[in-house]
Amino acid sequence: MDLKLKNKVAVITGGSVGIGLAVAEALAAEGVHLVLAARGADRVRAEAQRIAQQQGVRTIGVAADVAKAAEVEQIIAATLAEFGGADILINNAGTGSNETIMEAPDDKWQYYWDLHVMAAVRMARGLVPSMRQRGGGVILHNASICAAQPLWYEPIYNTTKAALMMFSKTLSTEVVKDNIRVNTVNPGLILTPDWKNTARKLTAETGGDWEGYLASVAREHAPIKRFGTPEELANFFVFLCSECASYCVGSTYYVDGGMLKTM
Numbered sequence: 001m002d003l004k005l006k007n008k009v010a011v012i013t014g015g016s017v018g019i020g021l022a023v024a025e026a027l028a029a030e031g032v033h034l035v036l037a038a039r040g041a042d043r044v045r046a047e048a049q050r051i052a053q054q055q056g057v058r059t060i061g062v063a064a065d066v067a068k069a070a071e072v073e074q075i076i077a078a079t080l081a082e083f084g085g086a087d088i089l090i091n092n093a094g095t096g097s098n099e100t101i102m103e104a105p106d107d108k109w110q111y112y113w114d115l116h117v118m119a120a121v122r123m124a125r126g127l128v129p130s131m132r133q134r135g136g137g138v139i140l141h142n143a144s145i146c147a148a149q150p151l152w153y154e155p156i157y158n159t160t161k162a163a164l165m166m167f168s169k170t171l172s173t174e175v176v177k178d179n180i181r182v183n184t185v186n187p188g189l190i191l192t193p194d195w196k197n198t199a200r201k202l203t204a205e206t207g208g209d210w211e212g213y214l215a216s217v218a219r220e221h222a223p224i225k226r227f228g229t230p231e232e233l234a235n236f237f238v239f240l241c242s243e244c245a246s247y248c249v250g251s252t253y254y255v256d257g258g259m260l261k262t263m
């Protein structure tokens with residue numbers, strides 16, 4: 001299947017590890033040039049360089065915190081300077097939370113709003129004009145199954161990811177006339193290095209069976225009884241970026257091994 005992605009330009013926030021990095025590698029394998037953005041400068045630049053060498057595409061790594069408006073501007077400026085614009089935007093940077101509604105202060109809510117919602121708003125405002133000039137584009141939002149099926153211990157995550165899903169839907173109707181397709185992907189359990197680190201910490205004092213812990217999490221939540229790999233999820237992102245998904249607009253797709261309990 002020819003995905004017709006060769007020589008497109010993709011901007012991926014949170015592209016230095018985990019899901020974002022897997023999407024970056026999968027797009028690069030299709031000949032897509034990349035702008036990877038993350039806060040940690042060394043890691044994002046090293047991964048960008050490695051992918052360029054291995055896949056023969058052009059890449060840049062931009063050190064920026066997408067929760068800060070001025071740093072989003074830096075990503076936009078670097079993209080315009082290096083590539084003159086973008087065809088694909090993957091708003092992926094994000095992280096879980098842990099709190100109760102009764103105890104979390106306003107500034108924690110504000111931080112996650114900036115990270116999960118305003119980053120996507122600002123990235124779209126910055127890159128949609130260049131997508132229009134290029135004749136169209138694709139914007140994907142990596143929300144979470146928690147946007148629709150909340151986990152009790154992370155109300156701020158659940159709420160801001162649900163807001164991201166609604167932003168995605170609303171943006172899709174605004175820019176479809178410009179041949180820009182906007183969609184959301186809601187992953188379930190995806191086995192990133194971060195999950196492994198958390199499992200190692202949680203089991204450190206009880207024998208260290210971190211793999212057993214992860215297996216129990218998968219058994220509890222996912223009917224498929226295992227985590228997905230970042231690569232399995234990345235394949236779906238690549239499909240949505242391609243012309244093979246040309247009629248997919250304003251939808252939310254679950255990649256969750258059956259974890260969603262509603263229809």
Ligand SMILES: NC(=O)c1ccc[n+]([C@@H]2O[C@H](COP(=O)([O-])OP(=O)(O)OC[C@H]3O[C@@H](n4cnc5c(N)ncnc54)[C@H](OP(=O)(O)O)[C@@H]3O)[C@@H](O)[C@H]2O)c1
Pocket residue numbers: 013014015016017018019020037038039040041043064065066067092093094095096115142143144145186187188189190191192193194
């Ligand atoms: N893994 C899962 O099971 C799962 C399930 C559902 C949804 N998701 C969603 O998928 C996305 C990626 O998750 P992941 O598991 O791949 O996470 P991860 O392994 O922790 O990677 C997160 C990436 O985002 C970057 N990042 C974090 N905060 C940032 C900020 N403020 N500004 C710029 N970059 C930032 C990180 O780099 P720096 O730390 O260097 O900034 C890193 O590149 C998240 O939005 C997450 O909510 C994950």
